[in-house]
Amino acid sequence: MPKVRLPATASNDDFSRLEELFDQALSLPQQDRETYLLDTCAGDTDLLARLRALLAAHEDEEQVSDLHRQTQKEENTFQGRRLGPYELESLLGRGGMGAVYLAHRADGQYESKVAIKVVDLPLATDAFYDRFKQERQILARLTHPHIARLLDGGVSEDGILFLVMEHVEGTRIDDYCRSHKMTAEAKLRLFVAVCGAVQFAHQSLVIHRDLKPDNVLVSEDGAPHLLDFGTAKLMSSDGTADTRGLTREGFLSFTPAYASPEQVLGRSVTTSSDTYSLGVLLYQMLTERLPYELNDFTAEEMIRVICEQEISPPTSADRTFPDKDLEAILAKALRKEPEQRYQTADAFAADVQAYLDHLPVSARRGNLRYRARKFSRRHRLALSFTAALALTLLMGVFAVLRQTHAARVAEQNSEASAKDLSQLSDTLLTELDDAIKQLPGSTGAQQLLVARVLEHLDRMAQNPRSNSFTKVSLANAYVRLASLQASPYEQNIDDVPGALHSLEKATTILTTLAAATPSDATVLLALARAQDARGEILSFADDSAGAAKNLNDSVKTYEGLLKSPAASPALFFEAGSVIDTLGDVMGQDTGFADPEAALRDYRLAIDFDRRALAMNPDFKPSRRGLATMQMKIGNVELDEQPAVALIDFKAAMTMLDALPAVERSRLDLTRLRALLLRKQALSLSELGRYAEADSLFAQSTAIYMQIAAADPKDLRALRDLDRLLTNETFSVENEADPSLTVPAAAQQQESSSRQALARAEELEAQRAVTLEKLLQVSPGDVIPSQELAAVRVRLETLRLARRSPDDLTLRRDREALDTLRSAASKEAASTLVLDMAGHAFMDVRPTSLRDTAFALQCMERGTALTHRKVPSWLLSLAQAYRASGDPVRALASAREGLALLPQDNADRNFRLRRQLEYELKFSRKQ
Template identity: 40%
Template sequence: MSFPSEMLQRIELIFNEALAVPEGDRQSLIEARCQGDAKLLVEVSTLLDACVAEEIVAAARLQQTRDIRANDAERIRVGAYEIDRLIGRGGMGAVYLAHRADGNFEQQVAIKLIDLPLATDLFRERLRMERQILAGLNHPYIARLIDGGVTTDGEPFLVMEYVDGTPINRFCDENALSLAQRLLLFRNVCEAVQFAHQNLVIHRDLKPDNIFVTAEGTPRLLDFGTAKLLSPSRPGSESELTRQGFQSFTPQYASPEQVLGNAITTASDTYSLGVLLYLLLTGKLPYELKEFTTSEMLRVICEEPPHRPGHGNGLHIDTDLEAIALKALRKEPSERYLTAHQFAADVQAYLDGKPVSARHGTYSYRAGKFIHRHRIGLAAAGLVIASLAAGVEGVLWQAKVANAERRKAEAQAADLRQLSNSLLSEIDEAIRKLPGSTGAQQLLVSTVLEHLDRSTKDSRDPKLLLDAATAYIQLGNVQGNMYSEHTGDTQGALASLDKGVAITASLLEEQPKNAAVKHALAWAHRSRSEILFGIGRTQEAVPEMRTAIALFDELAAGRGSSLDTLLDSAAAHGRLGAELGVPYWPSLSDFPGALAEYLKAREIYQRAIAVDPNNIRVLQAMADNHRMVGAIQMQTDPAGALPELRAAISGIDSLHEQAKYEMAIRRMQSGTIGPYAGALIEIGHYREALAALEQGQSIYRELLAADPKNIRAVQDVEAGLSREAEAYQERASGIFPEEGANPRTDAANALKVLLDQRSVLEQILRVEPHNGNWESKLGMVLIDIGRQQRALHLENGSLDVEQRGLTILKEVAQRPDAQAYQLFDAANGLITVEPPSLREPALAVKYAERIVERSSYHNPEFLLTLANAYRANGETEKARAAAKRGLELLPPETSTTVMSRVRKLLRAQLK
């Protein structure tokens, strides 16, 4: 095909457009587009005929092989996958729905192949480039690359996540999304594009057909087949297709520089996002192309201004929103939003009622936005908003009445104080009980933090300061306390709590007998301790909690103590118990100390029950106390822990129906199942444990589906997957044989669960990227994945996976603030990683000795790890001594003792 580049471009554009319409409409469309150009008409028609013929042949071949042969090996296979049906075609190839067919696990995928008559080495180059690009993009709003390779015919292919969804514009219309819902969805798309740009990738073909939305409302960015790498370190990254005239883009969404053939930058994607936003708002495109000739595209896209949005789709598009859309559609790239992040930020500012950068706002504009945003607070404070809206004249007038305004300030302070309390206590208490509330919490946080900082500046009013401190403490818990629904901003939470501690400590010095101040200071220390514990800084958390306990106990010492005071004191003892010895978290592994704190808490709860026997909060707290006592007992006597754990389950079931379905209690239901299943795993009752875990996971996923951005719900899903993987791996290892179990099936199930767990951990780490707890878990999961792959003889790639896991474990363990369970994971990883050549038993001994010392030799699991490390390092006598010491921590063995995994493995080390 020796044509000028403009002819090639027109052929490709008309060909792609014709493919997208029903076959019966194609001829009339191409005749209209070719405008009497006989040569162009012949080329496009020939290309379409060849494409249709190839589809017919391919379909017949697929049906024939399925009809004649039932053998999997003879079906149409692409690598480990079998093709089910055609999903769609484009100018470059076809995408098929397929399923994994090698028997290892079930998986539905989308496979992209080059199988059109136009296929040349240039198209293969583009597919290989797409594979390279997708390999570097791991984002929740980008369809991920799963696999890739070469078919038996030598053709490259991509295996991608199958996105069962709808183009974004259709999703918005079919679900009748409101303006705010459309903008929030669009903002998420901008987030995905920004991530691609940060990874030096320009998409170059952003349009609704490449942005699908799932039934849950999650967008997925698809098709990087026309994407471009920006990296200067990759010579030749610009496709040969582009150099030979194939400027691959969709005209209706193309930027002026794409049409002109100029250099493409991230601003080109920003322009396409502007077209997309315009479409979502109005239901139509900003330009109308009729002929699709080069001259028309140059005139319309590069010269004509876009139509003003107006009021399409029944949505009200005000001046601000119009300015945002038109800024993204400016002809000069430098005049648009410089990044997709800036674009998204302006959309968010619009949603928040703040000034948008697309408008160079005057004082009156900014004041008006402020008034609208804070109209409730300003009305409550009695401010004269008309003076602000008047602009400069209003400011001058206010200067004349400054004395009057100062008199109003006192009343304003009281109203602002009331507003803070209302927002953070009443509203947050309500939204935390509802699923899907994370977004509301984030909006609440940003609004109230700005308000608090302003209202407390230079204030000396003790009442105002105490209320502000209380608000800061509530705010910190909403931002990052793992014991409640939170937004995942742990650093912001600590900053808010530091302000609360500073204010209340200063007030207590001035008013040492003020019970309200003392309570606020205790609450601030407790909250700070909880957040420090949640991010693995347990050594700092424990003294904070002891300070809180001293203050709470002082308040609860009197006989007439209120129910709230008793609950606060008991909860603080329980939290300290968790920090001292809660399993599978960075506690100090002081199980006796932890048990003592939980039993102190139980005594106080019993006092509270005497005050109000039917109080749901007290009954819930007592059930949770049984759960935690069982979790502690499980470390030395899992069979003996089962009665406490069953008492916890029974206590939750006794709560009346309305309370049972509140979010916190629903979480407690699932949270009790975890330790209960863990105890069953420890004594080899795997089938019963897996049944319990299935029930727990249904609750976890129900809560997560209700609020996909709730990081705590994501963490709960991970905890359940961790237990499930443990059950399958333990049963596959044969420590406790179970009738009817199949080790290979268990290994396959373990691998499937571990892969899910890895995905969830990676999702958590995107929110908390430097949290050593989650990094350590990911490292151990990767090693377990590699081990199960080897057990199933799937060794391709397993070495890379295990090496990556080992690298993560060692990196976390070498940090100065490495916690006990992080060292525990590292030690176990170093002596179990495959192949044995990767093992480092001497380093494992070093880590195991440190955790045993930190736990004051109270943790039998740590002593088992130390014994294993000594044995791996050739120090047999030390291994026996460590095992003996571990056995001494377990209850004396009698004729009725139920054998546990730890006891059995410690006894094996004595040989």
């Protein structure tokens, strides 16, 4: 018989009396017990109440025991049985709604270990089946390296629902930290990775609701893995999860020790509920205990402790505490009021990362002294480097002044000073710059280098007694500085005006010297480099004419130098690089829109690289250059011949893979690999090969995310990531486009289009986050703000495919559309802005927000700017004409676009061709 706890107020005599009566009552049939109690107690209401309580407790424990025995029996029954192609091996664990088993593939197709979750039969009400189906939908949407993946799912012949998930072999995160004796810094870095996975789930409109150590396993490679989204709640407005009777069935969808106050109180759960649970998790990781103890899990106890009691001050054996910053972070994460916590996992992670980077944390409003101390600590190395750099430069200046004084006595000492300056600039601005650029997180160091060196170079330029050698060295230093400031082909700090100003100083010095000594090769080489650098930067500042003039001037200067018998491989490579950039400018749609000229320049640049390699087969810059040039040829072909472009992108990747491993590890070549993966994916998408494209997009994403995570202020990394997300969203939407459906696959296309649109929505949300980060780093940049407006319209349009708009959505859409209208209405609006605005006003939902007349104006202007030579713009124009009710012009524009495409069977599924053909067909019907 189960042991029943007697009331604590009973005396020894009471115990004997109660036990006797209790045993007698139990010996009777249940229907006779109440009559027996009434007769025996004979008006003793206290005794009657105690006996009733004991019998009720006994019945409860009997039910629990029966349930436990039934569960044990079922678990033994499940072991060894088949669910689909999988055979269950052993029980791994049990959660609030299902048991998880280790299983293996048993149909002979391939061998693999998996984790399978099945619904507990005693709990298999309709509500739980609905919840289980919802979990399958949730997991199917979550593809992230730190979230256990859903592999399969289904229903057995006898109606058992099951999910097949990735089997993660790992250790609970708190046990992992303890067993590996991790430092506080290592724990925080691990926690940031966990936040990244939670943030991804939130961006996928999923709240976990049960974050705890059991659900965060760390594998042997140190990577965290989030498990069990069975309690997750979709952030939707339909309320499905809350109206299916789960509460009535007694389903507790959280673990009390890690639950937020609003969960305990049964109120609405948001992303800040997960950040609260993350706060508990971080507290436990750092202190090896919970922020408060629950002695029992009654409702009263949970409410009192979680909703009212303050957390215990964090302490730890490893002397992590006291630490005011960490204490402030934990206190903010564990605030009782949801609005006072971190609203997103990303914001939580950002504060932790700021702590790791010795930056001020947002949770603590420190004074000026606090912020200064943080600045000093995080820039300890940089400040010491800057101090050493300043000291070195000042010593150089002192040496120059001293040597200038000595030059009054001996002319040769002036030349020695010039050589010292040359060595100084070459070392600091060439070797040091190249080294810094290969380091992740180097933006701050580059900014310090630029600011300090520019200051001292300007002082040196004021020396009236500088000779020719000194002036050339000074000009070269300005050119290298401009590259650090804004070279579009290298890591830079995004200071275009500063770069152009530096180049103006260099060209002024060198033009004067070249006029005085026209045969001086040193002067001419420095001038050619300055002209090239100015052309590169102007090309990315949308000054195509200015870029072409400077680049052509540079090519002419190099031509004179290459006539020398002493021309080196490096000289041929440099000249080829200028021709390469000129090809970029010639091929720009809004510049000269001359792809044939661009291809001629690219092939000429390849010829220069090959000539350099003929002189020195191991000349690394030219070997790297060949891969880049092959990719650029593919870029030109991509617009009209994606099948041909795909061949070139693959050839470029082969060239890249042929480089030594130490070369491939360079940051610039890591970027090139990500770019080539993205370009191949885009080519495959254009050809309708979406599954292959998805795989390459994922590989490219992994590289870009790694680069961006290494340096949150790396503007180029953020822009690269934005372009990737733009391409991938475009691909996913095309996959769902009925006009691109292959007739034989129409039924399959219809069934998968909803999933594709859901994925497009996720990607647009990620792109919005990326653009917001760009604006945080570069708040004065108007382009990302305009792109963000377009993304918000697109995001709401995708969401409105599933629900009706509310007033807040409409207001946000109008604000975003106003931003785009203002930008596109300007006379100097770029094709990017015109394209974003045109499609936004043509496609926005609800249709009451559309302005097809304005959309048509944008498309007409964009088509004119691209000289009616770009088929994709003619497609947009045809769509705008059709939307405006002008099928005749829509038909003409579609025909004009098709005429520009080469007739190639390899491109028969080319997205652009199929869309233009669709416009022809549709316009004819109208």
